[in-house]
Amino acid sequence: MAETIAKKPEAKEREPLFGPKEKKLLTDPLNDNNPITVQVLGICSALAVTTLVYPSVIMSIAVVFVTAFSSLFTSLLRKSIPKQVRMIVQLVIIATLVTIVEQVLKALNFEVYKQLSVFIGLIITNCIVMGRLEAFSMANRPWRSFLDGIGNGLGYGAILIIVAVLRELFGKGSLFAGSPLAIQIIGPSSDYILDTSAISWLGWYQNNNLMVLSGAAMFIIGVLIWVHRTWNPKLVDVS
């Protein structure tokens, strides 16, 4: 008995690999600290690439990869990075990972690569990535930095996909266009699941062209911020 009691505190000292703190690193950016709706970072690409769901999903995966691994590598190097050049070193790490993503995507799915065009390259300038490196990875252990990177990438991706679903559904009437999962949902012809021309009281329905333009993304993100704050009142006092 005495032995087991003595062992317990020792076991407690070792930090668990995935405890409540680590879980919070993943979930916080999805809600309380969302990079887009709370910190309003990464708006440029969120406006530009969200016309279709499929490229947005690919973009989200790319950003998760870049935030996760740039956080990991920065954290691994954090003690040896000279203070005077730390920003440029972070930038080199980010740029390397983005170039890797770009090269791999070009080899795996050329059509999506063409669609995303410059926006993959522009992940380098996405404030979320560098913001996390400066604010978190430079001061934290690799594993936690890695989780923080994944969390923030997911927080960005979640908003991206919500916006893209709304824009594609109301702008084009389809979902996942361009991928093997493509479905035509709502529109005025028999190609769509919900054929509005066949239902008399829906005959007025047309796909909204505004949704395809970047302006619509701005409105949607604005409304999302509003909804998010109403639903989570503690955000209202944050800024």
Added chain:
Amino acid sequence: MHNTRQIVAFVAVLTIVVALVLSLLATGLKPIHDRNEAIYNKKAILSAIESNLDAKASDLSDEQVQQIFSEKIEQVVVDMQGNVIEGTLAEDIDMAKERKKPEAERKLPVYIYDGPNGKFYIVAVRGSGLWDEIWGSIALESDFSTIAGAAFDHVAETPGLGAEIKDNPKFHEQFVGKELYDDKGNYVSVDVKKGGIKNPEHEVDAISGATITSDGVSEMLYRGIKYYEPYFEKIKN
């Protein structure tokens, strides 16, 4: 604290490691990139004759695309006088570079598709849209006047407006059956017209809200297909 020498050493090592990783990756993936790009361009050409293929061009597998190109398509390069230039393939012609040359020196790619419905001549045209270049592949029937299909692409036209020339199948479907020559044999090309078609043989409906891209398509077709006139004349005789 770090002194200058340490900083320089750190940055130098980092740069060398990164450069090594990226150059290895780029060299390793280069053949796949080139292959993907070639297939992407070939699919764009095939989408002009989509109605004569078994499947939509975008649904074709890479192998099917290569197979159609090796079995049913003859690639020809012609000069502005209509002479066939031997020893070059149409797919090696870079239209963006050709467009920068003086008109008389340009080379023109022709893809001749020999299928069950006869021969189709697919020609390449290139022009300017609103923001950047636009281009297209136009398939002609063997009378060199009737359009059998068209496909367009662009660098940076506005999504939902100018980009509809590529994204909206209803736009390029309109071109099927249009005539380049009028009843008297004069070259009139096909006009992308705003506000209703008056002459259904030579006009298609423009995309609303995309006047400059639509005008760009009209101009590109008029000028681009005319370049091929000497070649068509030679085949006819």
